[in-house]
Amino acid sequence: MLNSLRPVARTHHSLRRGIPAARALSSRASTILSALRIPAGGDVPGVYDGQWGGTGEPLVSLCPSTGETLARVTTATPQEVQTALEKSRQAYVSFRTMPAPRRGEIIRQIREALSTKIDALGALVSLEMGKIKTEGLGEVQEIVDICDYAVGLSRMMNGSVISSERPGHSILEVPNPLGVVAVLSAFNFPVAVYGWNLALSMAAGNATVWKPSPSTPLCAIAVTRIVAEVLEKNGINGAVAGLICGGKDVGEGIVKSPDVDMVSFTGSEAVGKIVGKAVQDRFGKSLLELGGNNAAIVMPDAPMHIALPSILFSAVGTAGQRCTTTRRLYLHRSIAPSFIERLQRAYETVKIGDPLVAGTLLGPLHTQTAVQNYQAAISAVRSAGGEILAGGTLHTPASAELQNGNYVLPTIAVPASSDPKQDIWSKETFAPVLNVAVFDELEEAIAMNNAVPQGLSSSLWTRDVRNVGKWIGPAGSDTGIVNVNAGTSGAEIGAAFGGNKSTGWGRESGGDAWKQYVRWSACTINFTDEAPLAQGVSFDLDK
Numbered sequence: 001m002l003n004s005l006r007p008v009a010r011t012h013h014s015l016r017r018g019i020p021a022a023r024a025l026s027s028r029a030s031t032i033l034s035a036l037r038i039p040a041g042g043d044v045p046g047v048y049d050g051q052w053g054g055t056g057e058p059l060v061s062l063c064p065s066t067g068e069t070l071a072r073v074t075t076a077t078p079q080e081v082q083t084a085l086e087k088s089r090q091a092y093v094s095f096r097t098m099p100a101p102r103r104g105e106i107i108r109q110i111r112e113a114l115s116t117k118i119d120a121l122g123a124l125v126s127l128e129m130g131k132i133k134t135e136g137l138g139e140v141q142e143i144v145d146i147c148d149y150a151v152g153l154s155r156m157m158n159g160s161v162i163s164s165e166r167p168g169h170s171i172l173e174v175p176n177p178l179g180v181v182a183v184l185s186a187f188n189f190p191v192a193v194y195g196w197n198l199a200l201s202m203a204a205g206n207a208t209v210w211k212p213s214p215s216t217p218l219c220a221i222a223v224t225r226i227v228a229e230v231l232e233k234n235g236i237n238g239a240v241a242g243l244i245c246g247g248k249d250v251g252e253g254i255v256k257s258p259d260v261d262m263v264s265f266t267g268s269e270a271v272g273k274i275v276g277k278a279v280q281d282r283f284g285k286s287l288l289e290l291g292g293n294n295a296a297i298v299m300p301d302a303p304m305h306i307a308l309p310s311i312l313f314s315a316v317g318t319a320g321q322r323c324t325t326t327r328r329l330y331l332h333r334s335i336a337p338s339f340i341e342r343l344q345r346a347y348e349t350v351k352i353g354d355p356l357v358a359g360t361l362l363g364p365l366h367t368q369t370a371v372q373n374y375q376a377a378i379s380a381v382r383s384a385g386g387e388i389l390a391g392g393t394l395h396t397p398a399s400a401e402l403q404n405g406n407y408v409l410p411t412i413a414v415p416a417s418s419d420p421k422q423d424i425w426s427k428e429t430f431a432p433v434l435n436v437a438v439f440d441e442l443e444e445a446i447a448m449n450n451a452v453p454q455g456l457s458s459s460l461w462t463r464d465v466r467n468v469g470k471w472i473g474p475a476g477s478d479t480g481i482v483n484v485n486a487g488t489s490g491a492e493i494g495a496a497f498g499g500n501k502s503t504g505w506g507r508e509s510g511g512d513a514w515k516q517y518v519r520w521s522a523c524t525i526n527f528t529d530e531a532p533l534a535q536g537v538s539f540d541l542d543k
């Protein structure tokens, strides 16, 4: 049925690509960098272990909107990685004995320091990652919010007292700090993901060391500087919140190091699989937050006036580069034609361009590789006989300044087959490509929702409480985030965030996620002069 729907015409341009001419940094970039005291041009130190340094091969931070080089950032050599990890451990040894509420007071000061820089940091996120400014600001708000949360948590990281079966005995479950927590993060949330980890890890009494994405080092440096100033002002070893910029080699060095007690990894399923195995190989602890392939299901009784804009935001927001982006849309056959027609019109009105300009809804993809992945996904739909109902090509903005940016049109595709086992449906393409299929019964849609390897987020649009019961129950959605009349993306910090299956089973942020950042001890204490054994076991030398 959907195959008969014609795409709404849209003028699009081919991307004109070339080597950016050497020129001074644009004023849009230099204003943002100078507000955060990041020198453009020369090498910016990308390693912090109480002191700033790093003599490894520099990373180049590119602006995805313009293609210009924002700065060069020094990385850590293998020896510097080792030194930074050793300093983290030393910092942990003193930090772990600080009372948790006092650690909370440090987090409160970090929260205050970050909140005075929301605008500057939000603009930097937009500049370096490419998401629109309002989303950049939202991301910085998220680190502020999780700090608030962790301040409260620092007085509530409770263990438990358990009734013992033995007279005069008590059993306590005691949370203690874990040690050194390494945070390896993805490019698409260059501030918030670290925030989720740092706030909980610090409240728990760990030293945290951050290896950010090699393509967003400036966001990491700006945040680390703010955190470091607070630590240093309080006389705390700065290696409590260290930073190690670098690429794959640096990541591997951290993951394999026995000095790292937990690796909290956010990134692709492919790299997550390598990281998870490497950590397991040394019996370390890992927390994996990997790719998503999220579906929205629209029933005939859905509140269409909110379903449509919410699905638009979830599919197109952040240029389809959220782990929670809606990539699969399942429409009930009875409403599919009208819904698709309205969605196509909405896609036509999405303003594409400079993410720093108010009103832009779609900024660039983060890299040229992402553009190639976008093109490959569209070719795969076409070559298998599917239809492209909106978008499907690259986009060249009118402004000369943006000619070398990574712009694409947001795309609605109808693959020829709706078999969820096919690559088109089962793999995450990190770009604004929404694949659509129809269904007749909710059970069929739930089966398609669950048939992919990933299990991060999903949403059902309905007003029927019976559908809601099915959706959130044992035979319902198998994802970690299961929404009703709310989009797949845009989670709040209050609940634990994370996914199941190949998304990695990790939980971060709110809920009980803090329990992952501590080591638990079950402590049995005998207050008597007798030594009875559990389960009535007798082991008496006199008998």
Ligand code: NAD
Binding pocket: 184, 185, 186, 187, 188, 189, 193, 211, 212, 213, 214, 246, 247, 248, 250, 251, 252, 255, 266, 267, 268, 269, 271, 272, 274, 275, 289, 290, 291, 292, 322, 323, 324, 428, 430, 456, 498, 499, 503
């Ligand atoms: P990526 O897997 O390419 O990189 C993630 C991190 O791993 C980077 O810091 C990278 O330098 C590092 N790395 C690469 N190879 C490594 C190795 N062999 N050993 C150790 N570290 C290594 O991911 P990306 O492209 O930056 O991010 C996009 C992906 O992240 C998407 O799949 C997205 O869904 C996922 N993501 C998931 C969540 C979540 O919470 N589930 C959140 C954000 C992003």
